Amino acid sequence: MELRTLGTTDIQISPILMGTWQAGKEMWTGIDDSETTKAMRVAYDAGITTFDTAEAYGKGHSERILGRALSDVRDKVVYATKVFANHLKYDQVIQACERSLKNLNTDIIDLYQIHWPSGVWGLKKVPIEETLRALIELKQQGKIRAIGVSNFSRDQLAEAARYGPIVNLQPPYSLFWRHVEADARPYCVENDITILAYSPMAQGLLTGKFGPDHRFESGDHRAGNKLFQPQNFQRIQQALDRLRPLAEKHGCTLGQLALAWVIAQPNTCAIAGARNAQQAAENAAAAKIKLSTQDLAEMDAIGRTVTDHLDKDPVMWKF
Numbered sequence: 345m346e347l348r349t350l351g352t353t354d355i356q357i358s359p360i361l362m363g364t365w366q367a368g369k370e371m372w373t374g375i376d377d378s379e380t381t382k383a384m385r386v387a388y389d390a391g392i393t394t395f396d397t398a399e400a401y402g403k404g405h406s407e408r409i410l411g412r413a414l415s416d417v418r419d420k421v422v423y424a425t426k427v428f429a430n431h432l433k434y435d436q437v438i439q440a441c442e443r444s445l446k447n448l449n450t451d452i453i454d455l456y457q458i459h460w461p462s463g464v465w466g467l468k469k470v471p472i473e474e475t476l477r478a479l480i481e482l483k484q485q486g487k488i489r490a491i492g493v494s495n496f497s498r499d500q501l502a503e504a505a506r507y508g509p510i511v512n513l514q515p516p517y518s519l520f521w522r523h524v525e526a527d528a529r530p531y532c533v534e535n536d537i538t539i540l541a542y543s544p545m546a547q548g549l550l551t552g553k554f555g556p557d558h559r560f561e562s563g564d565h566r567a568g569n570k571l572f573q574p575q576n577f578q579r580i581q582q583a584l585d586r587l588r589p590l591a592e593k594h595g596c597t598l599g600q601l602a603l604a605w606v607i608a609q610p611n612t613c614a615i616a617g618a619r620n621a622q623q624a625a626e627n628a629a630a631a632k633i634k635l636s637t638q639d640l641a642e643m644d645a646i647g648r649t650v651t652d653h654l655d656k657d658p659v660m661w662k663f
């Protein structure tokens with residue numbers, strides 16, 4: 345897979361990253377440790393060098409699985425993890441980083457991201473300056489290589505950047521969820537900040553595998569995803585029907601087409617979540633698909649038949 349440069353750093357990342365929220369098990373159902381471990385190995389063998397995790401994914405379980413799965417190739421992979429919004433005070437950031445280093449079985453985290461801005465989910469507000477002070481110190485100590493943010497608006501990103509170099513933004517971004525385009529993307533492009541798009545297959549919807557009557561098992565957080573609500577379903581199924589001929593033309597699956605679209609956007613790589621080896625391999629192969637300007641324009645128009653009807657709230661879930 346042809347690597348890309350992460351923001352203003354000298355870190356090389358794969359355009360398709362593997363997302364490992366699933367490996368944390370919490371908020372998903374039917375996840376098996378041996379399957380997620382195998383998925384990580386298969387992703388690596390298929391050319392994915394960059395892995396996204398978080399302390400919040402199963403209270404470190406995802407980080408621990410990742411640290412074990414790739415320990416023998418640690419020097420060939422990039423670990424991106426995150427500090428959660430309940431650990432943004434100076435001491436908490438330092439401690440969270442130490443825990444993540446241990447979980448990941450490494451002495452340096454390549455990319456350390458603030459998972460959500462302070463004050464979300466009713467959590468306590470911490471001045472961004474304080475959080476950045478801790479992150480910069482960790483960088484100076486050689487415990488992290490680069491600093492990033494996730495779920496920040498343009499204004500929050502610009503404010504954070506006043507206190508230290510921010511190399512990436514990790515927003516929700518897919519053909520069916522495009523709030524970042526109008527908000528933070530111009531700022532990212534202007535300032536060479538990489539967009540690492542999460543939920544690039546709209547949590548599985550863009551693979552076309554969920555029919556209109558799909559019900560998630562209890563414990564699967566996707567029941568709270570706004571895109572899975574009945575009022576969006578008809579438009580989504582119609583959009584998928586219009587995407588199918590394009591997937592056929594490229595000899596790929598709908599999920600691969602969705603990933604190819606994301607990585608063709610300015611400054612953007614895709615974090616593809618996978619629960620097993622088959623999904624990981626299929627997702628990695630999407631990096632080979634080359635969409636023409638006309639394909640991209642067609643997909644853009646199809647995506648808008650869904651996104652034009654969504655409200656302005658950039659958060660994808662209603663819990």
Ligand SMILES: NC(=O)c1ccc[n+]([C@@H]2O[C@H](COP(=O)([O-])OP(=O)(O)OC[C@H]3O[C@@H](n4cnc5c(N)ncnc54)[C@H](OP(=O)(O)O)[C@@H]3O)[C@@H](O)[C@H]2O)c1
Nearest residue numbers: 363364365494542543544545546547548615616617623626
């Ligand atoms: N920063 C944040 O706040 C944040 C939020 C969300 C996600 N993330 C990160 O982004 C990653 C990806 O996001 P996501 O998992 O929410 O969404 P996603 O990547 O759009 O979708 C992942 C889901 O799609 C299905 N899938 C994936 N590959 C498939 C394939 N080849 N064939 C068929 N189905 C396939 C699987 O569903 P089934 O499980 O039903 O098989 C999988 O769980 C996460 O793992 C995490 O690392 C970050």
